[in-house]
Amino acid sequence: MEPLSSLKPLIAVLVSLGVVPILISSRNANVREAWTFGAAGLKFLIILSMLPTVLEGRELVCTLVEVLPGVALRLRVDALGMLFALVASSLWIITSAYSIGYMRGLDEHSQTRYFCFFALALSATIGAAFSANLFTLYLFYEMLSFATYPLVTHHQDAEARRSGRKYLLYIVGTSIGLVLPAMVISYHLSGTLEFSGQGFLPRSASPILLGVLLFMFLFGFAKAAIIPLHAWLPAAMVAPTPVSALLHAVAVVKVGVFSILRILTGVFGLDLLASLHLGTAVAYVAAFTIIVASLIALTQKEMKRLLAFSTIGQLSYIVLGAALLSPKGLMGGMVHIAMHAFGKITLFFCAGAIFVATGKKYINEMVGIGKRMPVTMTAFFIGALSIIGIPPGGGFLSKWYLVLGALQADQFPLLLVILVSSLLNAAYFIPIVYRAFFVGSRETNFPDTVSEAPIFCVAPLALTALISLALFFYPQPFLDLAQLAVQALLGGTGK
Amino acid sequence: MSEHYPALLVILPLLASFFISAAGWLRPVCCFPLALAALGSSLLVSLGLLGDVISGGPVSYWMGGWPPPWGIYYRVDYLNALVLAVVCAVGFVNLIAARPSVEKDFPEKAGPFYTLYVLFVTGLLGMVATGDAFNLYVLLEIAAITGYALIALGKGRAALSSLHYVFLGTIGACFYLLGVGYLYIITGSLNMEDIARLLPPLYESKVVTVAFAILMVGVWLKMGFFPLHAWLPNAYTYAPSPVSSLVAPLMTKVMVYVMIRMVLTVFTVDFAFLVLRLNEVVVWLAVIAIVMGSLLALAEKDVKRMLTFIVVAEVGYMVGGFWLGNQAGFTGAVLHILNDALMTLCLFLAVGNIVHVNGDSRWESLPGLFRTMPWTMGALVVGALSIIGVPPTCGFFSKWYLLLGAIQGGHYGFLVALLFSSLVSVVLFFRIFEIGFFEPFGASHGSAHGEGGPAIQEAPLGMLVPLWMTALGLILVGLYTGEIVGRVIRHAVPGMML
Numbered sequence: 001m002e003p004l005s006s007l008k009p010l011i012a013v014l015v016s017l018g019v020v021p022i023l024i025s026s027r028n029a030n031v032r033e034a035w036t037f038g039a040a041g042l043k044f045l046i047i048l049s050m051l052p053t054v055l056e057g058r059e060l061v062c063t064l065v066e067v068l069p070g071v072a073l074r075l076r077v078d079a080l081g082m083l084f085a086l087v088a089s090s091l092w093i094i095t096s097a098y099s100i101g102y103m104r105g106l107d108e109h110s111q112t113r114y115f116c117f118f119a120l121a122l123s124a125t126i127g128a129a130f131s132a133n134l135f136t137l138y139l140f141y142e143m144l145s146f147a148t149y150p151l152v153t154h155h156q157d158a159e160a161r162r163s164g165r166k167y168l169l170y171i172v173g174t175s176i177g178l179v180l181p182a183m184v185i186s187y188h189l190s191g192t193l194e195f196s197g198q199g200f201l202p203r204s205a206s207p208i209l210l211g212v213l214l215f216m217f218l219f220g221f222a223k224a225a226i227i228p229l230h231a232w233l234p235a236a237m238v239a240p241t242p243v244s245a246l247l248h249a250v251a252v253v254k255v256g257v258f259s260i261l262r263i264l265t266g267v268f269g270l271d272l273l274a275s276l277h278l279g280t281a282v283a284y285v286a287a288f289t290i291i292v293a294s295l296i297a298l299t300q301k302e303m304k305r306l307l308a309f310s311t312i313g314q315l316s317y318i319v320l321g322a323a324l325l326s327p328k329g330l331m332g333g334m335v336h337i338a339m340h341a342f343g344k345i346t347l348f349f350c351a352g353a354i355f356v357a358t359g360k361k362y363i364n365e366m367v368g369i370g371k372r373m374p375v376t377m378t379a380f381f382i383g384a385l386s387i388i389g390i391p392p393g394g395g396f397l398s399k400w401y402l403v404l405g406a407l408q409a410d411q412f413p414l415l416l417v418i419l420v421s422s423l424l425n426a427a428y429f430i431p432i433v434y435r436a437f438f439v440g441s442r443e444t445n446f447p448d449t450v451s452e453a454p455i456f457c458v459a460p461l462a463l464t465a466l467i468s469l470a471l472f473f474y475p476q477p478f479l480d481l482a483q484l485a486v487q488a489l490l491g492g493t494g495k
Numbered sequence: 496m497s498e499h500y501p502a503l504l505v506i507l508p509l510l511a512s513f514f515i516s517a518a519g520w521l522r523p524v525c526c527f528p529l530a531l532a533a534l535g536s537s538l539l540v541s542l543g544l545l546g547d548v549i550s551g552g553p554v555s556y557w558m559g560g561w562p563p564p565w566g567i568y569y570r571v572d573y574l575n576a577l578v579l580a581v582v583c584a585v586g587f588v589n590l591i592a593a594r595p596s597v598e599k600d601f602p603e604k605a606g607p608f609y610t611l612y613v614l615f616v617t618g619l620l621g622m623v624a625t626g627d628a629f630n631l632y633v634l635l636e637i638a639a640i641t642g643y644a645l646i647a648l649g650k651g652r653a654a655l656s657s658l659h660y661v662f663l664g665t666i667g668a669c670f671y672l673l674g675v676g677y678l679y680i681i682t683g684s685l686n687m688e689d690i691a692r693l694l695p696p697l698y699e700s701k702v703v704t705v706a707f708a709i710l711m712v713g714v715w716l717k718m719g720f721f722p723l724h725a726w727l728p729n730a731y732t733y734a735p736s737p738v739s740s741l742v743a744p745l746m747t748k749v750m751v752y753v754m755i756r757m758v759l760t761v762f763t764v765d766f767a768f769l770v771l772r773l774n775e776v777v778v779w780l781a782v783i784a785i786v787m788g789s790l791l792a793l794a795e796k797d798v799k800r801m802l803t804f805i806v807v808a809e810v811g812y813m814v815g816g817f818w819l820g821n822q823a824g825f826t827g828a829v830l831h832i833l834n835d836a837l838m839t840l841c842l843f844l845a846v847g848n849i850v851h852v853n854g855d856s857r858w859e860s861l862p863g864l865f866r867t868m869p870w871t872m873g874a875l876v877v878g879a880l881s882i883i884g885v886p887p888t889c890g891f892f893s894k895w896y897l898l899l900g901a902i903q904g905g906h907y908g909f910l911v912a913l914l915f916s917s918l919v920s921v922v923l924f925f926r927i928f929e930i931g932f933f934e935p936f937g938a939s940h941g942s943a944h945g946e947g948g949p950a951i952q953e954a955p956l957g958m959l960v961p962l963w964m965t966a967l968g969l970i971l972v973g974l975y976t977g978e979i980v981g982r983v984i985r986h987a988v989p990g991m992m993l
Binding site: 064065066067068069072073135138139142143146150153156157158160161164165168172173176177180181184185187188 | 880883884885886887892895898899902903910914917918921925929932933973974975976977980981
């Protein structure tokens with residue numbers, strides 16, 4: 001069907017950008033937060049209003065300006081972009097509430113700066129989700145890199161400075177050193193950068209060049225944290241927890257894997273990857289990351305670092321799903337964007353709530369915390385279920401599709417990887433939950449009295465935990481969108 | 496009226512400089528408004544000229560009605576119409592920002608300063624507009640001599656640096672003149688198009704080759720093409736801020752234009768690329784310039800001095816892009832003349848603000864700047880992102896064309912040098928941002944809502960407005976790259992490169 005020309009995608013991107021001057025100029029913290037909520041809500045509603053159109057199978061397009069011959073700054077809303085934008089924009093609302101509880105609970109400095117750059121980062125995220133071509137994607141990808149730097153280094157101390165350096169080195173170093181030349185070479189080969197269902201790279205190009213390009217893209221989008229370019233993510237955990245939660249479990253890292261999905265599906269195309277056996281190569285890189293990251297997670301003592309390594313592993317599930325090149329695998333990967341987002345953000349919220357309420361960061365200090373913060377730890381349990389992939393956690397569904405996808409692709413070793421990794425996930429999450437609740441009164445670090453974090457912290461994490469559960473029973477919006485996206489790629493054979 | 500634009504462009508500021516000089520004796524207050532009016536009208540004329548060229552093609556002008564090759568002949572085509580607009584815009588915007596510095600640092604020299612300033616811009620405009628090789632030399636000297644004087648207005652080692660510049664700049668100009676002399680000996684003409692018409696039968700002549708070599712060395716010396724850059728860092732560092740932010744964006748860029756003009760119009764592309772086959776060598780020289788400029792910048796602990804080495808690296812971008820000899824490389828080089836002028840202006844204006852408030856631009860004066868000078872630092876960030884090459888700032892797009900040119904020309908050394916320089920720029924600028932953002936440690940804590948701490952101490956509005964005009968210009972020019980390339984630069988690409 002004809003794409004629909006519309007300004008809505010542009011407005012959805014600009015809403016949070018436009019609110020920045022207001023945030024800077026508001027003198028009263030409550031007014032400032034009200035504006036943040038307003039922007040977040042408006043952004044979500046605009047994106048939601050485009051959902052019916054997308055579900056009908058139509059795309060919305062907004063072309064701004066042609067910057068290079070054949071390359072325009074253009075936004076396009078398709079099913080995959082919609083899926084990601086829905087996740088990111090809905091979670092921004094919840095994270096804004098959580099940010100208030102967290103930042104005020106800890107009496108953090110420079111909160112205006114914090115909320116401004118958060119809004120900027122969200123603009124960039126939605127922009128990346130709605131990018132119609134590689135140039136636009138790169139633009140928003142870079143914008144996101146620089147917008148998150150002040151968030152990562154929020155504490156402005158020596159450790160933040162070190163982590164900030166690492167962050168820039170990995171993220172910007174790879175995007176300039178690998179993605180930029182790969183993008184120019186792609187343009188040189190094909191004269192366009194526009195994503196298309198079959199990919200735009202010419203089949204006549206030399207296979208070696210195409211292989212090199214693919215890996216330049218794969219590692220160049222280091223936000224996807226594929227080993228060995230993962231080290232920035234644990235380092236970035238020095239950021240305030242809401243930043244780790246929304247950006248380093250949802251927005252930033254998902255922009256990385258989302259970019260890789262676009263590269264696999266929109267730049268190369270599934271047929272080309274299959275004919276050159278490049279899909280399998282990518283799948284094994286991802287499988288390696290999944291297993292190694294899970295093993296490293298087992299050894300972590302600090303809660304947020306453990307979650308970071310868990311994220312690294314889970315991100316590669318998405319890459320793996322797409323690299324299987326089978327319809328079910330693609331669906332699993334796409335749905336996992338949503339499922340992992342809700343599960344992991346819950347876990348981060350919980351880690352932050354524990355820190356706000358007790359000041360504890362290390363796992364061995366959290367023995368018996370279930371008695372003190374029952375709501376938080378129950379939510380943690382639900383989030384962990386979803387990540388491990390046990391029903392009724394939403395994550396079960398995406399893993400189900402991934403397993404089916406591996407079967408469809410006849411990749412038995414990869415199937416094994418998915419299953420082993422689930423066991424490893426259980427091995428690092430279940431002990432935490434167990435030791436939070438089931439300890440004798442001698443071992444526990446906490447008195448029996450219930451004392452939760454502020455309501456602005458607890459309500460969001462309870463909500464995301466509930467959504468994680470609900471997604472198991474009502475996954476339709478995301479499942480339908482993934483289905484549509486896969487259909488568009490495979491020309492109607494996605495059932 | 497419109498047909499006199501090429502002449503008006505140069506004559507308006509030339510006449511104005513006499514009035515400014517007089518006003519400096521009689522009514523010093525009038526100097527600034529006069530200069531502003533002169534450069535403002537030049538800017539309008541240059542934009543009108545650009546419009547004329549876009550709609551009607553190149554414009555020719557015979558001074559005093561004398562036909563070439565005897566009279567002075569001005570010719571404005573797609574290439575120099577763009578450069579003229581850039582020179583006027585940079586000169587105008589920087590003039591606005593210069594006023595507070597002049598009033599603070601050398602109020603008693605306001606008259607000479609504005610006179611020299613306007614004369615300098617006049618010289619540059621003439622160099623760009625003229626179609627006569629000797630006339631170009633005269634205007635080159637006008638720009639150079641006023642430039643020496645402007646730089647010598649600075650404090651401390653400025654006079655010595657200026658002297659160094661005088662020696663090397665004079666050698667450069669002499670080489671240029673010598674090259675033109677050789678051409679005159681062998682062709683008997685000084686008009687560029689006339690020389691180009693007479694040269695082809697003489698391509699095999701040693702004289703032409705020597706003329707080309709001498710002329711190029713002279714031009715490279717004047718533009719600070721590594722390793723002929725020795726005069727540049729000190730001259731630009733010790734010059735007063737408003738002078739640095741005038742000379743650094745314009746002088747090197749105009750010399751790059753002169754190089755392109757000499758190759759395109761005088762010696763012709765056929766001679767430079769097919770007869771001499773110098774392109775491979777020069778691109779490698781550019782690679783060295785880019786790499787060395789970037790590395791030398793890393794060694795500096797003064798923002799302004801670091802920027803001067805970035806200028807050296809950027810000269811390599813343009814020279815290399817042009818000598819790649821293909822359409823994308825040419826487009827990138829010409830686009831970079833525009834973009835780099837704006838980026839350099841933005842960065843030097845921001846540093847000018849820091850110097851205005853803090854007294855100098857060494858690293859010791861940077862801590863806490865994001866808190867005390869948020870607007871200046873914000874613009875510095877935009878300028879830095881443009882140098883790094885982050886879209887949608889304009890720096891990305893010229894880098895894109897240069898990279899594309901390197902790939903199309905199969906010149907992977909140039910490709911790697913460009914990427915290397917971008918990565919080094921990230922390090923260069925984030926070192927500055929880190930100092931401004933993190934240091935002094937602990938100063939930012941303790942207040943929940945960003946109040947308290949050192950108060951904002953910004954540069955005056957008269958400096959912030961031009962700075963932000965430039966910063967926003969970087970983004971706008973970036974977004975309208977398609978228009979600029981499609982309407983102007985594409986028509987300037989010589990046929991052989993298509």
